[in-house]
Amino acid sequence: MGLMAIDKRDLSAFIDGLIPQWEVVAPVPVEFKYAFRKVGSFQDVALDYTNTMLPPKKFLLPQRDELFSCNPEGGPSLTPRFDETPRVLFGVHSCDVHGIWLLDDILAEGCSDPHYLCRRSNTLIIGLDCKGPCHDNAFCKDMGTLKPAGGFDLFLTDLGERYAVQVGTGAGTALAERGGFYMADFEVREEFFAAWQKKQSGFPNRIGYDTAALPNILAESYDDIIWEALEMRCFDCGACTTVCPTCYCFDVLDENDIGTDRSIRYRRWDSCQLQDFAAVAGGANFRGKRSDRLRHRLLRKGKYFKEKFGRFACVGCGRCGRSCLLHIDVRDVFNQLKG
Amino acid sequence: MTVRAGVFAFTSCEGCSLITLEVEDRLLEILGRVEFVNFREAIDDKSDDYDIAFIDGAITREHEVGELMKIRERAAILVAMGACAVQGGLYFLKEYHEPGETLAYVYGDKAGQFDTMPVRPVSQYVKVDHSLYGCPIDKREFVEVVTALLSGRRPNIPDYPVCNECRMSENICVFERGLACMGPVTRAGCGAICPSRHVGCFGCRGMVDKPALDQHRAVLTERGLTEEEITARYRMFNGHWGSAHEKP
Numbered sequence: 001m002g003l004m005a006i007d008k009r010d011l012s013a014f015i016d017g018l019i020p021q022w023e024v025v026a027p028v029p030v031e032f033k034y035a036f037r038k039v040g041s042f043q044d045v046a047l048d049y050t051n052t053m054l055p056p057k058k059f060l061l062p063q064r065d066e067l068f069s070c071n072p073e074g075g076p077s078l079t080p081r082f083d084e085t086p087r088v089l090f091g092v093h094s095c096d097v098h099g100i101w102l103l104d105d106i107l108a109e110g111c112s113d114p115h116y117l118c119r120r121s122n123t124l125i126i127g128l129d130c131k132g133p134c135h136d137n138a139f140c141k142d143m144g145t146l147k148p149a150g151g152f153d154l155f156l157t158d159l160g161e162r163y164a165v166q167v168g169t170g171a172g173t174a175l176a177e178r179g180g181f182y183m184a185d186f187e188v189r190e191e192f193f194a195a196w197q198k199k200q201s202g203f204p205n206r207i208g209y210d211t212a213a214l215p216n217i218l219a220e221s222y223d224d225i226i227w228e229a230l231e232m233r234c235f236d237c238g239a240c241t242t243v244c245p246t247c248y249c250f251d252v253l254d255e256n257d258i259g260t261d262r263s264i265r266y267r268r269w270d271s272c273q274l275q276d277f278a279a280v281a282g283g284a285n286f287r288g289k290r291s292d293r294l295r296h297r298l299l300r301k302g303k304y305f306k307e308k309f310g311r312f313a314c315v316g317c318g319r320c321g322r323s324c325l326l327h328i329d330v331r332d333v334f335n336q337l338k339g
Numbered sequence: 340m341t342v343r344a345g346v347f348a349f350t351s352c353e354g355c356s357l358i359t360l361e362v363e364d365r366l367l368e369i370l371g372r373v374e375f376v377n378f379r380e381a382i383d384d385k386s387d388d389y390d391i392a393f394i395d396g397a398i399t400r401e402h403e404v405g406e407l408m409k410i411r412e413r414a415a416i417l418v419a420m421g422a423c424a425v426q427g428g429l430y431f432l433k434e435y436h437e438p439g440e441t442l443a444y445v446y447g448d449k450a451g452q453f454d455t456m457p458v459r460p461v462s463q464y465v466k467v468d469h470s471l472y473g474c475p476i477d478k479r480e481f482v483e484v485v486t487a488l489l490s491g492r493r494p495n496i497p498d499y500p501v502c503n504e505c506r507m508s509e510n511i512c513v514f515e516r517g518l519a520c521m522g523p524v525t526r527a528g529c530g531a532i533c534p535s536r537h538v539g540c541f542g543c544r545g546m547v548d549k550p551a552l553d554q555h556r557a558v559l560t561e562r563g564l565t566e567e568e569i570t571a572r573y574r575m576f577n578g579h580w581g582s583a584h585e586k587p
Contacts, residue, residue: 035509053509063507235523235551237502253495258486259368269507274499275549323506325514325523325558 003184003192004165006156010180011163012042017178018088022124025059026090027052036089045091050134051317055096055245056089057103060119065250066266067115073260082118091128094148094155095140095315099245100125101151105309107248116248124171127155129195132202135318139206139331143316146203147196157195164192206331209338211302211312218303221337227291230333233326234290238271240320240328241297246305246313247271272296298333342489345377345389346420347410349403350430350458351396354475355421356380359393362478369482372489391416391488393471397423397430398459411465416488419461420481422474422576426545429474430458431578460579469494474543474576477529497527498548501540505531513539519564521572524550542576 006014018024019040027034027049034049036056068080092100104120107113127148133140140146148155153172156163164184167173184192209217241247251270256263270277273294278287287293305313314330321329346356357380362369376386392414398404411417422428433441434457442450461467469484471477480496487494497503501522505512513520513534521542522534533540559569 030509031511033511053511054506233554233557235500235502235554236547236549237500237506237523239502239506242503242506254492255483256486256490257368258372258489261490271499271503274503275547276498323512325502325512326554 002167003189004167004176004181005159005162005184005188006165006181007162011156014178014180015042015045015090018090018175022086022088024088024090025056039090047091047128048131049091050130051093051095051138051319053319054243055099055317055319056092057099057245057248059087059089060100060103060116060123061248061250061269063269064266065115065268066264067252068265070263070265072262080114082115084118084122087119087123088126089123090126092125092152093130093134094127095138095145095317096245097125097127097148097152097155098143098145098311098315099317101149102246102305102309102311102313102315103248104151105311106246106305124175125152125154126175127152129155129157129199131158131199133204135322137206137318137321137329137331138316139318140316141200141203142205142207142211142331143312143314144211145315146199157192159188159191159195162188164188164195207334211334213338214312214334215303215306217334217337218299222295224337226333226336227295230294230328231290233324233328234273234294235325236273236275236290236293237325238273239323239325241271241273242269243319243323245315245317245319246301249277272300294328298330301330302334340489341372341374342391343376343386343389344373344391344393345386345410345414346375346380346393346395347377347406348379349394349396349407349424349461350399351421351423351428353380353395355395355424355471356393358475358478359420359481362482365482369485373485387413389414391418393418393420394424394461394467395420397427398461398464399430399433399456400454401456404464407461407464416468417461417465418469418471418484419467420471421476422472422543422545424461425467425470425472426576427458427460427579428576432574433458434578435574458579470496472496472526472544473529474541480528499527500547500550501525501527501529501531501534501544503527504529505534508535510534513537514558514562517562519559519562519568519572521555521576523558524552524555542572546577 024039025036026039026045028037028044029046034046034052036052039045066081068078071077107116152168154175155166167176249270249272250267252267254263254265279285301314302312348356360381375382376384376389392410419425442455446453471480471484484494504527505522508531518539520539522540524546525540525542526544526547529544
């Protein structure tokens with residue numbers, strides 16, 4: 001879609017104007033880090049933030065997500081629970097936009113996920129370009145996520161006095177009609193192009209080869225000794241998948257009220273790295289070995305989804321590597337496999 | 340249907356017993372289905388007729404063994420409640436001193452009037468059907484176990500490390516604050532209560548079934564802890580785990 005622009009001085013009025021109608025979520029500082037939180041005013045937003053601890057997926061797939069309640073009185077009845085809160089995710093970097101864009105495809109495919117899709121259809125995404133590599137282990141450039149290709153309504157790029165605004169959807173167009181936005185003229189287009197060129201050259205490649213080769217490299221790695229070597233650095237804690245923008249696996253649990261027998265079925269984030277993730281009735285565990293679990297995660301990130309959806313399930317944000325206590329970093333593993 | 344339950348305290352501070360009464364908004368709901376018939380912190384009755392027994396405390400004296408076995412015979416379901424009952428708790432620290440040394444330190448010339456024996460968790464003597472972990476137990480988990488038992492389902496008790504809940508809560512890792520933490524090997528379920536308050540996990544909930552001990556040791560060593568400091572961390576709440584297994 002088209003390119004528009006908004007002057008910087010008009011951005012705060014635009015965002016504050018959304019707050020009465022939408023729950024506006026944006027990055028805010030948390031001590032020396034950042035997190036996506038509901039904000040009460042544009043003033044709370046950290047525009048120059050580095051990668052948040054958790055990606056914004058938590059507003060589309062909450063850590064605890066109630067699916068339905070069951071009431072046994074007067075014959076059992078199920079009441080599905082859907083979160084229809086109108087929400088704006090503001091300030092999402094291109095890596096995280098890519099993460100959401102992939103979840104959109106995965107969770108709409110086949111037996112689709114109505115709870116995710118309901119939240120998603122009530123959520124607008126206003127992205128914001130980062131200006132440089134946020135961490136020394138971010139490899140977004142290698143994973144092709146330096147600029148968004150879908151999954152956003154508006155996407156802002158800082159041009160100094162104003163922002164260039166890519167409009168991704170009709171809902172984005174409607175947002176831009178609220179005032180402050182104008183069509184990009186030749187000058188904006190020039191500056192926008194220059195900003196993109198500058199961004200591209202400002203990000204280093206951190207994988208030593210073209211990632212187009214990754215699915216094949218991973219296919220050949222199936223019996224590599226690297227997986228067993230990694231075992232010695234893994235705790236089965238699932239920190240890596242918890243902080244991943246594209247991980248969406250969940251466990252389904254029931255909670256009941258002993259007085260009335262009313263119950264709630266909810267889901268909570270699960271992780272393929274936990275020991276009992278693949279345990280089934282009868283006590284079998286078809287991924288009981290830690291090395292099998294590690295390999296499974298890496299192959300999902302760099303092979304399976306690429307083959308199925310045409311895009312990697314890794315956006316190169318580097319969160320997993322930074323949250324791993326013994327520094328298992330997807331980027332390093334990808335590099336070592338080629339080595 | 341109501342069930343009859345007893346809460347029995349052995350060597351402990353009885354704090355876990357009291358937690359069962361602290362469930363506030365759920366207490367009346369529980370009392371509608373659970374009739375406590377033997378619970379010295381709450382009632383005067385001392386009935387021997389009960390279906391569920393909650394055991395609070397470690398076993399440290401001869402007479403406790405007999406009492407515990409009698410309770411086991413009477414109860415259809417026995418729940419070990421809290422770090423002392425499940426792991427021996429802080430009392431297990433006594434086992435790292437010479438026999439009689441702590442007794443003499445605490446009771447001086449009256450030490451001879453007290454009997455003591457090696458500290459052991461409840462499971463050393465009787466079959467434990469369910470465990471409630473922590474020092475003290477988590478009151479939501481108490482409600483979960485009671486609810487699950489009354490509903491005939493398995494309680495949802497995690498077998499993954501505290502790190503999982505900690506990351507989910509979007510906490511800054513306490514290792515990044517320069518603190519040491521038992522979270523990577525400790526059973527979750529507390530909601531990462533200590534790291535959420537900028538304190539390293541002490542490991543009170545005991546370890547996950549298969550803890551990554553070598554990896555944890557590597558992290559602690561990398562963060563500058565000495566062997567002595569690491570051992571002290573492990574002994575605090577997980578001493579018995581060490582004596583029952585090969586690793587400390």
